[in-house]
Amino acid sequence: MSKIHNAFTVLMDIPTPIVAAPMAGASGGALAAQASAAGAFGFIGAGYLTSSRIQEELSLARTQLLLSDTDPLSIGVGYLAWQLEKDPSSGAGLLNVSLSNRVQAIWLAFGNNIDRWIDHIRSYDASSGREKKTLIFVQVSSAKEALIAIQDWKVDVLVAQGSESGGHGYSAAPPLLTLVPSILAVLPKDGPPLLAAGGLSTGGHVASLLALGVSGVVLGTRFLMTKESFYNEAQKNVLVMASGNATVRTTAFDRARGTLDWPEGVDGRAIYNKTVKDVDDGVDIEIVRENFNRAIQDRDPDRMLVWAGSGVELVTEIQTTQDVVRELHADMMEHLSFVSTLIAT
Numbered sequence: 001m002s003k004i005h006n007a008f009t010v011l012m013d014i015p016t017p018i019v020a021a022p023m024a025g026a027s028g029g030a031l032a033a034q035a036s037a038a039g040a041f042g043f044i045g046a047g048y049l050t051s052s053r054i055q056e057e058l059s060l061a062r063t064q065l066l067l068s069d070t071d072p073l074s075i076g077v078g079y080l081a082w083q084l085e086k087d088p089s090s091g092a093g094l095l096n097v098s099l100s101n102r103v104q105a106i107w108l109a110f111g112n113n114i115d116r117w118i119d120h121i122r123s124y125d126a127s128s129g130r131e132k133k134t135l136i137f138v139q140v141s142s143a144k145e146a147l148i149a150i151q152d153w154k155v156d157v158l159v160a161q162g163s164e165s166g167g168h169g170y171s172a173a174p175p176l177l178t179l180v181p182s183i184l185a186v187l188p189k190d191g192p193p194l195l196a197a198g199g200l201s202t203g204g205h206v207a208s209l210l211a212l213g214v215s216g217v218v219l220g221t222r223f224l225m226t227k228e229s230f231y232n233e234a235q236k237n238v239l240v241m242a243s244g245n246a247t248v249r250t251t252a253f254d255r256a257r258g259t260l261d262w263p264e265g266v267d268g269r270a271i272y273n274k275t276v277k278d279v280d281d282g283v284d285i286e287i288v289r290e291n292f293n294r295a296i297q298d299r300d301p302d303r304m305l306v307w308a309g310s311g312v313e314l315v316t317e318i319q320t321t322q323d324v325v326r327e328l329h330a331d332m333m334e335h336l337s338f339v340s341t342l343i344a345t
């Protein structure tokens with residue numbers, strides 16, 4: 001595989017600047033391992049998992065990457081910081097599972113005390129005598145948050161999440177083409193590599209973001225549409241069939257399923273369906289919940305939850321994770337070569 005050489009690929013020791021996002025309820029050890037095996041970098045979404053489930057997914061990744069129990073693990077784990085904050089001592093335990101497995105990176109997002117968890121990771125590293133430190137990724141949605149992450153928390157990798165993103169995000173997030181330059185404008189020269197997330201589906205998207213100045217990209221929805229994602233067939237089918245304008249930012253699904261502990265200002269982008277319509281129309285939430293729970297059992301596409309970013313309509317098939325990485329990389333390279341021919345000599 002031809003390589004991209006920049007601050008991010010050097011830091012991670014990978015040939016392509018592509019990250020498979022941590023996706024709660026969707027990305028486990030197989031997806032993360034296959035992404036890393038193909039030359040990208042994969043995350044497990046620890047989201048709502050218990051310690052033992054996180055360990056199972058880490059062990060699966062270890063097996064798939066043919067690593068021994070003592071090898072460092074070349075994947076990352078993404079945590080929802082508000083979940084850790086619910087009960088800080090069990091939160092620390094959840095983090096320790098990944099740290100004791102010597103994962104290459106930990107991703108933190110959506111919390112009110114992210115610095116607390118960064119301190120925990122750094123202290124763990126110091127006391128365990130790790131040769132290489134655990135790389136800390138933090139996802140932000142404004143230049144103001146980015147500055148805190150860079151100056152106060154000294155994160156290793158910064159992820160700019162635009163409003164196009166699938167899954168949860170800040171409702172006030174600008175689109176990526178605005179967010180990325182606003183962060184680049186405040187990013188010091190010796191600052192962390194910046195990645196872009198939100199609505200990216202193709203290698204052309206990746207190339208255009210690299211041209212804009214980021215060091216890498218994060219794709220979620222594109223990796224939902226893989227054999228390895230935890231999404232069931234009905235959900236994957238909805239994604240494959242989705243057309244333009246199929247997605248909407250909403251809190252309807254969190255209200256329907258009762259996950260209401262997200263920090264203020266967070267909603268999520270999902271496929272619009274009758275659950276969203278009912279909440280928007282003011283239908284009694286108990287009735288919405290009943291219908292929603294039945295839809296999960298019946299796998300009813302008209303009411304179930306399918307998170308998706310705005311780029312979903314550009315992907316029309318379910319592939320293996322490795323094929324997605326290879327296709328994105330080849331497509332990205334083609335676009336980058338084309339762009340370089342535009343410069344008159």
Ligand SMILES: Cc1cc2nc3c(=O)[nH]c(=O)nc-3n(C[C@H](O)[C@H](O)[C@H](O)COP(=O)(O)O)c2cc1C
Pocket residue numbers: 021022023024025026045046047078079080108109110139161164165166167168197198199200218219220221222224307308309310311
């Ligand atoms: C199903 C799903 C679950 C997600 N779970 C998480 C999560 O646990 N933590 C997190 O920081 N981001 C999460 N995200 C957001 C991703 O990190 C990323 O920002 C987003 O997927 C990028 O947009 P895209 O889906 O359009 O590629 C999730 C996204 C999806 C689609």
